[in-house]
Amino acid sequence: MTRAVLESFGGAESGRFREVAQSLVKHLHAFVSEVKLTEEEWFEGINFLTRTGHITDDKRQEFILLSDVLGVSMLVVGLNHRHVEGATDSGEGVEVVRGDGSLPTGSTEATVFGPFFVEGAPAFENGDDISGGAPGEPCFVSGRVLNAGGEPIPGARVDVWQADEEGFYDVQYDDLEGARGRGRLRTDEEGRYSFWSVKPEPYPIPYDGPVGDLLRAAGRSPMRPAHVHFMVQAPGYATLITHVFAEGDEHLDTDAVFGVKETLIAPFVRHDAGAAPDGRETKGPFYTMEYDLVLAPAGE
The missing domain is CATH 2.60.130.10 (Aromatic compound dioxygenase)
Incomplete structure (x- = not known):
């Protein structure tokens, strides 16, 4: 799976984009495998990021706060x-x-x-x-x-x-x-x-x-x-x-x-x-x- 996703970014026109995207995929997949992420935990993570986006507006940047x-x-x-x-x-x-x-x-x-x-x-x-x-x-x-x-x-x-x-x-x-x-x-x-x-x-x-x-x-x-x-x-x-x-x-x-x-x-x-x-x-x-x-x- 990881190899297939990495290859899907191989044709990116920007070399820097390709480097960043492939490295992100590699480390993200390694994290999921290391902790053996459950489907419930994966969904809770998606929910967390969704809530982070919903509370962000022109006066509050929750994504910067998270970073x-x-x-x-x-x-x-x-x-x-x-x-x-x-x-x-x-x-x-x-x-x-x-x-x-x-x-x-x-x-x-x-x-x-x-x-x-x-x-x-x-x-x-x-x-x-x-x-x-x-x-x-x-x-x-x-x-x-x-x-x-x-x-x-x-x-x-x-x-x-x-x-x-x-x-x-x-x-x-x-x-x-x-x-x-x-x-x-x-x-x-x-x-x-x-x-x-x-x-x-x-x-x-x-x-x-x-x-x-x-x-x-x-x-x-x-x-x-x-x-x-x-x-x-x-x-x-x-x-x-x-x-x-x-x-x-x-x-x-x-x-x-x-x-x-x-x-x-x-x-x-x-x-x-x-x-x-x-x-x-x-x-x-x-x-x-x-x-x-x-x-x-x-x-x-």
């Missing part, structure tokens, strides 16, 4: 972003710049895209508040976008999105109009970016659907550590998709989507009321997080 919790998303990210000067596959040896003036030896590590990115986020100027009234403690985020030589990249597009203190992204609210905790900025002539938002908090991935059923069956936690998403684009450089995680978060070692990397952890520092780094006077406590994002040349 995330199976570790496939991070495996693809690792395979496609492993040839970066100064970095190993595990990220060791990468000196990430966090506003202390040190120079990078490699580009910032990539991690999962996640299911809550939205095209067409509102544009902001550096220093603006992108929270949109989201609940949470004020947090000032800043840093630079650099090349691997430590030189600033002016005019880079920086997309940012995050959950609020309730653990929800703006698109998860049915009655919310407009963006919250989401925006797009451009770096200045010195490659700097900055914005006000709210301190991110840990949250569970959506577990009211088939992916949640999978996690419960496995006895796994749905929690993600607190983080801020970044997507950075500039002409001549590879697009960077990454997170910055909150140092000390209790879920760093058990991230439901396996997205945490050592170099992507940064302190969120609490301050008493007073002058913020941008000169703003705050009436209550606030947090700051500073992190430099380093882009690899296009094609690397």
Whole structure:
């Protein structure tokens, strides 16, 4: 049976399609044979994938979530972003710049895209508040976008999105109009970016659907550590998709989507009321997080 199916893809016009399809068939058939899959289990698998499709819409991508919790998303990210000067596959040896003036030896590590990115986020100027009234403690985020030589990249597009203190992204609210905790900025002539938002908090991935059923069956936690998403684009450089995680978060070692990397952890520092780094006077406590994002040349 396996040989017959493999041969049926042998005449594919695209060599890459043929390679992928035949490898998929080979491994899928090996899996079915290894576990001696029953007809009932096969049907339950079909039902699971059907439910995954039914719950997916323009605000929720359950298939991406499934890929995330199976570790496939991070495996693809690792395979496609492993040839970066100064970095190993595990990220060791990468000196990430966090506003202390040190120079990078490699580009910032990539991690999962996640299911809550939205095209067409509102544009902001550096220093603006992108929270949109989201609940949470004020947090000032800043840093630079650099090349691997430590030189600033002016005019880079920086997309940012995050959950609020309730653990929800703006698109998860049915009655919310407009963006919250989401925006797009451009770096200045010195490659700097900055914005006000709210301190991110840990949250569970959506577990009211088939992916949640999978996690419960496995006895796994749905929690993600607190983080801020970044997507950075500039002409001549590879697009960077990454997170910055909150140092000390209790879920760093058990991230439901396996997205945490050592170099992507940064302190969120609490301050008493007073002058913020941008000169703003705050009436209550606030947090700051500073992190430099380093882009690899296009094609690397």
